[in-house]
Amino acid sequence: MSRTAHVVAQSNGAACLHCGRAVTFGMPIAIDDFVAMSNAFVKTHAKCKKPAGDQCAFCLGHGHTYLGCETVDTLGRWRESRDTGLSSEAIYRYFGGLGGDPRHPIDPADFGRCYRLTKRFPETLRALQALAAASKVWAALHKHWDELCRLYEEEFPTGRAPRLYARMEELGTHG
Ligand SMILES: [Zn+2]
Numbered sequence: 442m443s444r445t446a447h448v449v450a451q452s453n454g455a456a457c458l459h460c461g462r463a464v465t466f467g468m469p470i471a472i473d474d475f476v477a478m479s480n481a482f483v484k485t486h487a488k489c490k491k492p493a494g495d496q497c498a499f500c501l502g503h504g505h506t507y508l509g510c511e512t513v514d515t516l517g518r519w520r521e522s523r524d525t526g527l528s529s530e531a532i533y534r535y536f537g538g539l540g541g542d543p544r545h546p547i548d549p550a551d552f553g554r555c556y557r558l559t560k561r562f563p564e565t566l567r568a569l570q571a572l573a574a575a576s577k578v579w580a581a582l583h584k585h586w587d588e589l590c591r592l593y594e595e596e597f598p599t600g601r602a603p604r605l606y607a608r609m610e611e612l613g614t615h616g
């Protein structure tokens with residue numbers, strides 16, 4: 442892993458996963474400017490140390506987990522957080538009755554975002570039924586949701602999730 446792998450690009454800027462700071466670039470932006478601004482940001486944050494203790498997946502702050510996050514304490518704030526992806530946003534939309542593309546999680550990282558959303562805001566679990574009606578894969582995931590959650594919880598501390606990945610694949614996540 443590169444020394445500055447903790448400095449990442451995100452939809453409209455860059456973020457440092459160690460100190461949690463982020464910049465937003467005005468889009469569209471000349472590629473030269475984008476590269477220059479990105480490099481400057483990487484340089485500033487190259488030496489940021491990863492603080493000890495829990496890091497919150499929602500706000501990237503330290504000293505608490507997403508379950509105790511005071512910054513991201515509503516679904517609306519979750520929507521603006523750093524922990525969203527296509528499949529967890531599908532849960533959010535179906536929970537709100539908005540429907541749309543029933544994207545399912547395709548790997549443990551995706552599943553983790555869905556897991557955290559539904560753990561922190563358990564009312565969103567209701568969306569799984571609507572998603573199951575809209576997508577065969579979601580129907581399979583919904584049926585085995587507790588088992589998948591258990592696998593996620595068992596494997597999460599190891600930083601790898603081969604069994605969860607295999608089970609998801611069995612349930613059709615790779616079509
Ligand atoms: Zn930093």
Ligand SMILES: [Zn+2]
Pocket residue numbers: 497498499500501502505506507509510511512513
């Ligand atoms: Zn937080």
